[in-house]
Amino acid sequence: MTNVKSDRKNVVKKSVVVVIDYGMGNLHSVAKALEHVADEHTEVVVTSDPQIIDSADRVLLPGVGAIRDCIGEMHRTGLVPSIRKAMEEKPFLAICVGIQSLMSHSEENDGVACLDHFKGNALFFGSQHKDHDGSKLKVPHMGWNQVKQTIKHPLWENIPDQARFYFVHSFYVVPENKDEIAGTCDYGLEFCVALARDNVFAVQFHPEKSHKDGLQLYKNFLNWDGKPSL
Amino acid sequence: MGLAKRIIPCLDVDNGRVVKGVQFLDIRDAGDPVEVAKRYNEQGADEITFLDITASSDDRETTVHMVEAIASQVFIPLTVGGGIRTCEDIRRMLNAGADKVGINTAAVFNPEFVREAAQRFGSQCIVVAIDAKKVSDKGEPDKWEIFTHGGRKPTGLDAVEWAKKMVAYGAGEILLTSMDRDGTKNGFDLGLTRAISEAVHVPVIASGGVGNLDHLVDGVIEGKADAVLAASIFHFAEYSIQEAKERMMAAGIEMRMS
Numbered sequence: 356m357t358n359v360k361s362d363r364k365n366v367v368k369k370s371v372v373v374v375i376d377y378g379m380g381n382l383h384s385v386a387k388a389l390e391h392v393a394d395e396h397t398e399v400v401v402t403s404d405p406q407i408i409d410s411a412d413r414v415l416l417p418g419v420g421a422i423r424d425c426i427g428e429m430h431r432t433g434l435v436p437s438i439r440k441a442m443e444e445k446p447f448l449a450i451c452v453g454i455q456s457l458m459s460h461s462e463e464n465d466g467v468a469c470l471d472h473f474k475g476n477a478l479f480f481g482s483q484h485k486d487h488d489g490s491k492l493k494v495p496h497m498g499w500n501q502v503k504q505t506i507k508h509p510l511w512e513n514i515p516d517q518a519r520f521y522f523v524h525s526f527y528v529v530p531e532n533k534d535e536i537a538g539t540c541d542y543g544l545e546f547c548v549a550l551a552r553d554n555v556f557a558v559q560f561h562p563e564k565s566h567k568d569g570l571q572l573y574k575n576f577l578n579w580d581g582k583p584s585l
Numbered sequence: 586m587g588l589a590k591r592i593i594p595c596l597d598v599d600n601g602r603v604v605k606g607v608q609f610l611d612i613r614d615a616g617d618p619v620e621v622a623k624r625y626n627e628q629g630a631d632e633i634t635f636l637d638i639t640a641s642s643d644d645r646e647t648t649v650h651m652v653e654a655i656a657s658q659v660f661i662p663l664t665v666g667g668g669i670r671t672c673e674d675i676r677r678m679l680n681a682g683a684d685k686v687g688i689n690t691a692a693v694f695n696p697e698f699v700r701e702a703a704q705r706f707g708s709q710c711i712v713v714a715i716d717a718k719k720v721s722d723k724g725e726p727d728k729w730e731i732f733t734h735g736g737r738k739p740t741g742l743d744a745v746e747w748a749k750k751m752v753a754y755g756a757g758e759i760l761l762t763s764m765d766r767d768g769t770k771n772g773f774d775l776g777l778t779r780a781i782s783e784a785v786h787v788p789v790i791a792s793g794g795v796g797n798l799d800h801l802v803d804g805v806i807e808g809k810a811d812a813v814l815a816a817s818i819f820h821f822a823e824y825s826i827q828e829a830k831e832r833m834m835a836a837g838i839e840m841r842m843s
Contacts, residue, residue, distance in 0.1 A: 383653075383656060383680065384656055384660075384682055387656060387682070388660055391657075391658075419707060419709070420707040420709075421707060482786045483786075484786075491783075492588075493787055493788045493789075493811055494786055494787070495708070495709060495757060495787065496588065497709075497757070497758065497788050497811075498588050498590075498788070498811070498812070499588070499591070499631055499841040500587065500589070501587070519589060519841045521661070521662060522588075523684075523757075541587055542587060542588055564661055564684065565660070565661075566660055566661055566843065567843070569660060570660055
């Protein structure tokens, strides 16, 4: 993990993956997991500098905490234009609250307008969430659940279908365009846990906490040219 | 098909060393938390919990470095508990790479701390640890009370009501320890576990008393726990995490098998 401000010369040579730091919590785990799978030609940079984000080869948008704070901090730090620009032109991965921030709207915190990259909403499981048989389900959805890969995608490469990933969340995304769904999970209902369109991929789970399959997804991201098919 | 129940090995750490005599045959430095965490990770642990029992605050710095070292090498969730009293304590642990922090005594003495912590860092990383003891006599309806100081000091707080209050204040998960069972190897207090798990909508981790693998099964099936925590049965290599998972799978419990 490098916080680059003055050391721009070294950055130019290597392939740079940026973890966007917009002030929402701990990025240590994300950066360490990326470094763990990065080869010697890849540099992992945690930054809030728009210029570094704009010149990066690929961009990861993390997210933790409440959506109002996340979106609020993205605007406050002035990073929204850089995030939008990255989503137009380079391999882009959003994780956890990051996926929710890309929707049109979230019902968390009495309703929050999000970045609207994917049409659709983030909805609450509800504190009375029930399983298919009527038994009570705990919220947040916390722990290891199986992910069904609904499309073939470079980011799913070498990851078995139905592999388990680590989740912690109370809200889930419902995209309007079902063709954008890349993976689903079952927790009382089948819901979307991965979205894909062009060079953008987004997941609800935490790859950096999902052991070898999570690390494989990060490895796939570092190898991804941004094209949606294999 | 669905969410797996979790097995969480717990390490008691004093001044950066695992205590309670961890005895892995093929680990030379048996007390090194990083080595122990890596071993549990390889065995398929779903999370790892550290309980920092360090007495002096100087030694806390050691714990921070230890969490950093583990979080750089072990890519599963880490919870750190023990001595978490301020938002600054939480911030340091999260920045070091912990995913969740356990708040115990500080919650009892200052419940508002839980609310403040959940608002600032999000409920997803706030685990409230509850130490409870049965206080009802035989024939009376079951009743459990919160105790502090390793089960020595009663607080007058009803355990079920306290759990509900902590969730209302923003706890994202409850780590429930039966002080009657802790260290006995007689199994969880299943009545307590079930009462709390049914009273709250957040996940409950059962702790205290595991002596064999059937106890883990009972904790989930009868106690309705979402996760089971154990120390000594794994430390002393009586059972591996993999064996525990196989036993739970055989009992029909959804597990993550690696």
